[in-house]
Amino acid sequence: MSAAQAFLDRLEERVADRRNVSGEAEPSWIAARRQAGAARFEALGFPTRRDEAWKYTDVRRISEGDFGLATNADFSRSTAAALGLPIDAIRLSFVDGLFSAELSDLADLPAGVTIEPLSQALQANHEAVGGSLGRLTGVDFSPFAALNTAFAEEGAVVRIAPGAVVDTPIVIQFLSRANAQPVMSHPRVLIEAGARSQATVVEHYVGEEKAANFTNVVGEVLLERGAILEHYILQEAPLGDSHVASLHIDQGRDSRFTSFNINLGGALVRNDLVADLNAEGAEANYYGLFFAQGRQHVDNHTLVNHNAPHTFSNENYKGILGDRARGVFNGKVIVKRDSQKIEAHQSNANLLLSDRAEIDTKPELEIYADDVKCSHGATTGQLDEDAVFALRTRGIDEQTARGLLTLAFAGEVMEQVTLDTVAERVERTVAGKLPERFNLSDLVEVSSESGADSAARSSS
Amino acid sequence: MLEVKDLHVTVEGKEILKGLSLTVNAGEVHAIMGPNGAGKSTLSAVIAGKDGYEVTAGSITFEGRDVLEMEIEERAQAGLLLGFQYPVEIPGVKNVYLLKAALNAQRKARGEGEIPAPEFMKLVKEKLGFMRMDASFLQRAVNEGFSGGEKKRNEILQMLVLEPRLAMLDEIDSGLDIDAMKIVADGVNSLRSEERAVLMVTHYQRLLDYIVPDRVHVLVDGRIAKSGDKSLALELESRGYEWVLEESAA
Known part of the structure; x- marks a missing residue:
C-alpha cells in the first residue's frame, strides 16, 4: 500500500x-x-x-x-x-x-x-x-x-x-x-x-x-x-x-x-x-521574505499568468538562511500570446548566514508575446564583513551590527510592508532586539523639517 | 593617552611594523608621514582592531587599558575612533541610524541612557551644518553612491557626533579637492581640545597646512625613524624621505 x-x-x-x-x-x-x-x-x-x-x-x-x-x-x-x-x-x-x-x-x-x-x-x-x-x-x-x-x-x-x-x-x-x-x-x-x-x-x-x-x-x-x-x-x-x-x-x-x-x-x-x-490594467505585486534557521525548510513557488494585455506584475523575494536551513524559490511568469504591452519584473536575492545553509533559486520567464517589458534575476551572497567591521568601529556591538545588516538586506521588501506590527515582528525575529525600531520613519521625516516642534514629535 | 610600545605586526606572514613606538598625549595632534608601504595604514588598522593583522610583539595601551585585549566595539566605545581611507558603503543602513545607534552604544557603555530624539536631531543638524552637508544625507544609506569627498566628510561627521577621545584619520585628505579639504580640516580642528587627541596618517604635507600638528613622525620600514615638530613636515616636502632613511641607517 x-x-x-x-x-x-x-x-x-x-x-x-x-x-x-x-x-x-x-x-x-x-x-x-x-x-x-x-x-x-x-x-x-x-x-x-x-x-x-x-x-x-x-x-x-x-x-x-x-x-x-x-x-x-x-x-x-x-x-x-x-x-x-x-x-x-x-x-x-x-x-x-x-x-x-x-x-x-x-x-x-x-x-x-x-x-x-x-x-x-x-x-x-x-x-x-x-x-x-x-x-x-x-x-x-x-x-x-x-x-x-x-x-x-x-x-x-x-x-x-x-x-x-x-x-x-x-x-x-x-x-x-x-x-x-x-x-x-x-x-x-x-x-x-x-x-x-x-x-x-x-x-x-x-x-x-x-x-x-x-x-x-x-x-x-x-x-x-x-x-x-x-x-x-x-x-x-x-x-x-x-x-x-x-x-x-x-x-x-x-x-x-x-x-x-x-x-x-x-x-x-x-x-x-x-x-x-x-x-487589462490588472496588477500583481509579490513581496516575499523568508528567514530560516536550524533545519527549517522553506519553499516558495510563485506564478503570475499574464492572460491579458496591459497587465503588470512585480515580484521581489528575499531569503535569509542560517545554520543548516534550506530555501527554495521558484518564480515563474507566463506571458500568453497576444498579451502585449505587459510589464513583468522579478527578483530574488538571498543571504546565506552560514556555510551549511542552502538555497535553490530559479526565476523563470515564459513569453509568448513580442511587445513586452520583462526582467528577472537572482543573487545569493553573504554579509559584507567589511561593513560589519565598519559598524563595530563605531561602537556598535557585533550582534547588533550583523542584525542591522541582515535587516538592511531585507529592506527593499520590508519598506513595502504597510502594517508596522508585521514589520516589528520581522525585525525581532531576524535581528533580535535592536536598540530601537530600525525603521526610522519618524526621524527621517523630522530631519527634513526644522524646529523643536517637529523634533518633539519624533520622540512620541 | 595612547602608548604604543615596540609594536611588531605581521600581515600574511610578512612583517610590516618592526618595533614601532609612539606616545600621544591628550591635547596633541600627531601626524605620521612616510613613503608608501612603510606601514602607515597598518598602525591605525591595528589600533582599530581589523582582522588579519597579527601582533607578534609589543603593546598598545589607551588610557591605561590594553587595547589589544578589547573588542573592536569596546575600543570605539572607549573613545578610539578610526576614520577610514576608503569608507565602506553600507546599503540599506541609513546614515541617521548609524549615527544614533553608534552614539547610543557609546552612551550605554558609559552607563548613560539613550539620547532623547529631539536632542539627537539638534546635535546632528548642527554637525551637518558644520560639515556643509544637506539634511538629506541622513536619509541616505551609509556612503552608498557618495562621491569620494562626500564619504570623507561623512567620516568626519561621525567623528563630530561621536566626539572621540582619540581620532585616528587614515589618509583623510586623499582624493579631496581644496574646498572639501578645508571643510574636513575645519571639522577635525573643531575636535581639538585639551582632553582630545588626533592621530593622522598622511602622505602629503598639504593637509598639515590646514590641520597643524604638534608632532610629526616619519615612518620608514615599520619604525618611526624621525620625529619633530611641524617644520619636519616642511622639510620632508622639500627634501623627500631619502635623507631620513640615510640618517636612520647611519
Whole structure:
C-alpha cells in the first residue's frame, strides 16, 4: 500500500468517526467534491523529489506522519492574546483548524464586510459558497490541493461589497496547539473583493512552541474590477509544524493585488502563489521574505499568468538562511500570446548566514508575446564583513551590527510592508532586539523639517 | 593617552611594523608621514582592531587599558575612533541610524541612557551644518553612491557626533579637492581640545597646512625613524624621505 493510500485511509476513518458523532449529512455537491479530491489524491500520491515542482522539497515529514484531527477549539485566551497580532482588527480565529468563536472578534463589522467561518457559511446558504469554492484551485493543482478538497471542513469566507473601503485589517488567525498527538487541518480561505473595494487581509499562522501539527491550507481570492487588496501571509508557525499553502488569485480589470508572503516559522514550509491577470490594467505585486534557521525548510513557488494585455506584475523575494536551513524559490511568469504591452519584473536575492545553509533559486520567464517589458534575476551572497567591521568601529556591538545588516538586506521588501506590527515582528525575529525600531520613519521625516516642534514629535 | 610600545605586526606572514613606538598625549595632534608601504595604514588598522593583522610583539595601551585585549566595539566605545581611507558603503543602513545607534552604544557603555530624539536631531543638524552637508544625507544609506569627498566628510561627521577621545584619520585628505579639504580640516580642528587627541596618517604635507600638528613622525620600514615638530613636515616636502632613511641607517 502506498504512503498516500495509507494516509488517506487513516484520515477517512478519522473523519468518518467524527461525522458519525455529529450525524449530519452534507449537501451532495460537497460529498461529490470530496470524493473527487480523494480520488485525485490517491492517483497522484504524495509528491516526490522526482516531480519537478517538488525537486528540492521532501515531504516525508508529512507523508510519514501520523496526524489526528482536533476535536475541540479550546485555547487559553491569554496565550492567544500573546501570540496574536496586537492590532485593532476584525479577527477570525481557528484552533488546529476548528473555528473559535471565543477568540474571534466579529462584532461591529464595518459596512460592506461579511466574514464567516466556512462551516457557518455553508450551513446558512451552501449554494452561495458552492460557486466560488474550488473554482480557482482545482484538485489537479497539486496532491495537497486535492487532499484539502477531500477533507476541508472549516475556513474563512470573506466578502467585501462593491465600493467598500475597509480600513481595519481583517486578520484570519490560525493557532497551532502543542497536542499529545499532532493533528492536521485543511482550512479553506475564500476572499471575494467586490468592484472598487479596498481591504487588507492577514493570514496569520502561529502557535504554541512545542506544536508539531500539519496545516494544509488552500486560499482563493477573487478581485472584481478595480478592487484593491493587500494580502499578508505571516507564517510564524511553531518550529515543529508543517505548513503547506496554495493561494490562487483571480484578477479582473484594473484590480491590484499586493501579496506579502512572510515566512519566519515552521519546520517544513511550502507556499504556492498563483495570480491570473485576466483583464487589462490588472496588477500583481509579490513581496516575499523568508528567514530560516536550524533545519527549517522553506519553499516558495510563485506564478503570475499574464492572460491579458496591459497587465503588470512585480515580484521581489528575499531569503535569509542560517545554520543548516534550506530555501527554495521558484518564480515563474507566463506571458500568453497576444498579451502585449505587459510589464513583468522579478527578483530574488538571498543571504546565506552560514556555510551549511542552502538555497535553490530559479526565476523563470515564459513569453509568448513580442511587445513586452520583462526582467528577472537572482543573487545569493553573504554579509559584507567589511561593513560589519565598519559598524563595530563605531561602537556598535557585533550582534547588533550583523542584525542591522541582515535587516538592511531585507529592506527593499520590508519598506513595502504597510502594517508596522508585521514589520516589528520581522525585525525581532531576524535581528533580535535592536536598540530601537530600525525603521526610522519618524526621524527621517523630522530631519527634513526644522524646529523643536517637529523634533518633539519624533520622540512620541 | 595612547602608548604604543615596540609594536611588531605581521600581515600574511610578512612583517610590516618592526618595533614601532609612539606616545600621544591628550591635547596633541600627531601626524605620521612616510613613503608608501612603510606601514602607515597598518598602525591605525591595528589600533582599530581589523582582522588579519597579527601582533607578534609589543603593546598598545589607551588610557591605561590594553587595547589589544578589547573588542573592536569596546575600543570605539572607549573613545578610539578610526576614520577610514576608503569608507565602506553600507546599503540599506541609513546614515541617521548609524549615527544614533553608534552614539547610543557609546552612551550605554558609559552607563548613560539613550539620547532623547529631539536632542539627537539638534546635535546632528548642527554637525551637518558644520560639515556643509544637506539634511538629506541622513536619509541616505551609509556612503552608498557618495562621491569620494562626500564619504570623507561623512567620516568626519561621525567623528563630530561621536566626539572621540582619540581620532585616528587614515589618509583623510586623499582624493579631496581644496574646498572639501578645508571643510574636513575645519571639522577635525573643531575636535581639538585639551582632553582630545588626533592621530593622522598622511602622505602629503598639504593637509598639515590646514590641520597643524604638534608632532610629526616619519615612518620608514615599520619604525618611526624621525620625529619633530611641524617644520619636519616642511622639510620632508622639500627634501623627500631619502635623507631620513640615510640618517636612520647611519
